[in-house]
Each structure stands twice: as C-alpha cells, then as structure tokens.
Amino acid sequence: MKNVGGAIVAVIIAALVANATGLWFPLEYPAPFDTISILFTAACHLVDATALSTWLSSVFRYAFVWLVAGLVTGAVSEPGWNTVRSAIWVGAILATLAIASMFLLNPSLWFAPERNTLIVQTFVAAVVAAQLTLVTAMPLAMIISSLRNRTKTPLPTYIVTVCECGAVFKSKPMFCSRCGRRLQEPQTKQAV
Numbered sequence: 001m002k003n004v005g006g007a008i009v010a011v012i013i014a015a016l017v018a019n020a021t022g023l024w025f026p027l028e029y030p031a032p033f034d035t036i037s038i039l040f041t042a043a044c045h046l047v048d049a050t051a052l053s054t055w056l057s058s059v060f061r062y063a064f065v066w067l068v069a070g071l072v073t074g075a076v077s078e079p080g081w082n083t084v085r086s087a088i089w090v091g092a093i094l095a096t097l098a099i100a101s102m103f104l105l106n107p108s109l110w111f112a113p114e115r116n117t118l119i120v121q122t123f124v125a126a127v128v129a130a131q132l133t134l135v136t137a138m139p140l141a142m143i144i145s146s147l148r149n150r151t152k153t154p155l156p157t158y159i160v161t162v163c164e165c166g167a168v169f170k171s172k173p174m175f176c177s178r179c180g181r182r183l184q185e186p187q188t189k190q191a192v
C-alpha cells in the first residue's frame, strides 16, 4: 500500500511540477474530468513514446519531472526491489491516466481496430519510462535506509529494581532502603 500511495503522490507532484514549469499546457477534457486535466495531460505527455521530438527538445525538463517523481517514491520505498515496485506503480498509474485521456479526447478510438494494441503499447511505454524515476528513487531510498539504520544505535541500559514492598530504585541496591529486605536478584530491565 505504501508503494501505491507513494506512486500516487509522485504522479500528482510530477504533474504539478510539469504544469508549474510550463512544460506543457493542460489539454481540454470534458466535464467532470476537466478538474484533473493537469493529471491527464501529464500522463499523456510523459507516457507518449511517439513524441520523441518533444522529448529531445525539452529532454531535461522531462527528465526533471521524472526525477522529481523519483524523489517522492524513493522517500517512501525500501531500497531494492521495493523501489522498483514503486516505479512500476508510477508507470501503471500514468498509463491508466494516459489511456483514459486518450479515450476522453478521442471517444471514437474505443471502436477503432487498433484500440487494444494502443492500450498495451501505452501501458508498456509507461512502465518502461517510469523506470526513469529510479535514477533518484534508488539513491534516496538507500540514503534514507542507511540513516534509519544509523539512528538505531542501542539505547542506554535502563536499570530498574523493584522491591517486594513496592519500592522502586533506578539502580541496583544491595538492600531496600525502605524495608531493609535484601535485594539478591534485582529485577533488571535491559532494553536493547
């Protein structure tokens, strides 16, 4: 679930970044889909494998959007296969949006003979392209993971001695100072 959530946030942020940097203008979608036209447009552009000319002319900005998305998925993924899974989710979400966008912009496509091929093509292109997020996601996931391991230093030993009379000592006394009982076997709690 964490991967899916991260991927959704990554797609939204990538779409907003692309929109804010003017990488493309939102396409027009019929209501009520116009409310998330930014998402549809982003998916459309990022997934469109045929738009190689656009890619090359603004390759850095395209790459930037993918890398931003990677920062989001990397922040919520475990390094390794888990990060790849997030990237696949980003691709799947973008593919779904791009396919929806395709049919919204051109409803007659639904009845076109190349419909299924187009859907499969879009899906594969999206999942492959989404692997670009790994460029930032993988190192970030590794950095976060190593930082997390470093903070897991053993906690200082916590000593508590409880006497049968109820007296509590934050030490290991030989005798209870309240009832005088010998505390042979102090109840030691060691949190490691």
Ligand SMILES: [Zn+2]
Residues within 6 Å of the ligand: 163, 164, 165, 166, 167, 176, 177, 178, 179, 180, 181
């Ligand atoms: Zn006592």
